[in-house]
Amino acid sequence: MGTEIYRSLEAAAIGEVLELNQALDGLKFDADGLLPAIAQDAVSGEVLMLAWMNRGAIERTLAEGFACYWSRSRASYWRKGESSGHLQALTEMRIDCDGDAILLKVEQSGPACHTNRPNCFYLSVETDQVRVISEPR
């Protein structure tokens, strides 16, 4: 069943609902139990960063109202901003059509990127080079 739940919603009308637990049970986590999660500024629409969530990170984010990811390098939960203070207050969480990606709309405090830039996507690809387009604060 589980992952079939997303297929069953393909033709669903606006307003149809599914129990949260059923939706979470159906998520297609990878071999490490993770899904990619996109953080988007709820106001500007700017894509801030991409990180990873396991089921626990999703549940913590929903329970606490602030983005919590899974740090692959540290192999532990990563409450975004817990050391820097650059928290992401959750405005809305979305799940995609296949149940294999998460979108977080957030209110970002301070810079989202560990380099102190407003977002992580500061390298723009040009014809035969890549250009830095924002600076650390």
Place this chain on the structure above:
Amino acid sequence: MGTEIYRSLEAAAIGEVLELNQALDGLKFDADGLLPAIAQDAVSGEVLMLAWMNRGAIERTLAEGFACYWSRSRASYWRKGESSGHLQALTEMRIDCDGDAILLKVEQSGPACHTNRPNCFYLSVETDQVRVISEPR
């Protein structure tokens, strides 16, 4: 070297450049040779979908000017819209601070989602349920 290139740019000023091949050589592909790629509507800022790219998909996208992904289910290149006509014309490609995620700004023809919705993130998480928030065209 390779992946060190992204660390070396952390403090870089606006306008610093890197050769494209050097940037691509430094990308941190996963064990399957893939990176998550976010497609964002270049005009509205709407996050349309998340898909996967290997180096070949990145190079094809840059050469052709339309998004080309790697289909994990079909294990082949997936020129977005090649069967549906729902192409994504590339406006800009960005690489993130760690060299492990891609952002594509695109002009989307037709619906981005295979369910014929404008974007794939049509399931909104509420307190204890998930709600369908857009309908197939």
